[in-house]
Amino acid sequence: MEILIKDKTIILKDKELNTLDKEVIKIVNLINFDYVIMSGYIAILFGRSRATEDVDMFIEPSKEAFYKFCDKLSKNGFYMINAGDKEEAYEFLKEGISIRIAEEGKFIPNFEMKLPKKEIDRMTFRSKIKVKLGNIELNIAELEPQIAFKLFLGSEKDYLDAKHLYDVLERYLDKDKLHSYINMFGVNTNITEKVLRIKMD
Amino acid sequence: MNRKKFLRELKEIKERNLEDNLRFIELYAKFLKSKNNKEWSSEQKKFINSIYASLPKRISLSHNTGK
Numbered sequence: 001m002e003i004l005i006k007d008k009t010i011i012l013k014d015k016e017l018n019t020l021d022k023e024v025i026k027i028v029n030l031i032n033f034d035y036v037i038m039s040g041y042i043a044i045l046f047g048r049s050r051a052t053e054d055v056d057m058f059i060e061p062s063k064e065a066f067y068k069f070c071d072k073l074s075k076n077g078f079y080m081i082n083a084g085d086k087e088e089a090y091e092f093l094k095e096g097i098s099i100r101i102a103e104e105g106k107f108i109p110n111f112e113m114k115l116p117k118k119e120i121d122r123m124t125f126r127s128k129i130k131v132k133l134g135n136i137e138l139n140i141a142e143l144e145p146q147i148a149f150k151l152f153l154g155s156e157k158d159y160l161d162a163k164h165l166y167d168v169l170e171r172y173l174d175k176d177k178l179h180s181y182i183n184m185f186g187v188n189t190n191i192t193e194k195v196l197r198i199k200m201d
Numbered sequence: 202m203n204r205k206k207f208l209r210e211l212k213e214i215k216e217r218n219l220e221d222n223l224r225f226i227e228l229y230a231k232f233l234k235s236k237n238n239k240e241w242s243s244e245q246k247k248f249i250n251s252i253y254a255s256l257p258k259r260i261s262l263s264h265n266t267g268k
Contacts, residue, residue: 001234001237013244014237014238014239016214016238016239016245017246018246020253044249049249050247063206099242157217158224159219159223160222162224163223163230164229167226168230168234195223
């Protein structure tokens with residue numbers, strides 16, 4: 001895997017885009033406000049051999065920008081799975097409910113979008129980084145807190161995603177930052193040592 | 202059936218599965234790091250595309266258009 005890092009941008013040159021990457025790029029091209037992609041898709045972006053039902057995103061649109069985005073969705077073959085119209089979707093977001101967007105006639109993959117309401121959500125939003133895939137730039141969550149959060153979540157799938165990101169990107173990670181997030185999230189030391197094979201002091 | 206023993210064996214199976222999968226991820230990460238982006242991503246593309254291609258093309262559920 002060849003990775004270049006410039007400022008807060010990871011350059012992933014020559015990646016052959018799979019179906020999921022292409023769907024993500026289609027949606028990102030329609031977004032006209034700030035966003036961050038997190039969780040499982042980040043592991044897949046960096047080579048994890050699994051699919052996912054949904055791509056998780058935090059978004060921070062004004063009402064007008066969100067309405068424009070909704071209009072673009074329907075013109076570009078997407079629909080909202082769980083909201084009747086853009087007004088209802090915006091109300092959902094404000095109430096802390098996610099909206100799910102998919103291509104017409106499909107449920108999977110879908111994009112689960114929500115507003116960053118909690119402190120950890122806002123932290124994820126603030127610390128986002130960029131990944132350059134060809135000509136497109138994606139906003140993704142910072143890697144160190146994502147790995148720590150996956151360890152905190154604690155399912156086998158989450159452990160394997162954390163392990164994948166750690167093993168593949170180890171030389172690019174800030175280990176002190178990773179340790180500090182692992183401690184902040186209260187992850188059990190035994191779990192961290194078992195999954196990442198690192199010593200926690 | 203000794204239930205206590207049975208539950209202990211289930212726990213051992215779960216732990217063993219996780220350990221096996223963690224070892225696989227280690228090997229797979231080594232493979233990824235040894236390949237250029239075009240090589241590993243073309244393998245990943247075949248795998249991921251086959252999963253999404255196997256999903257039903259259309260669903261018969263009436264849904265909202267977001268208008």
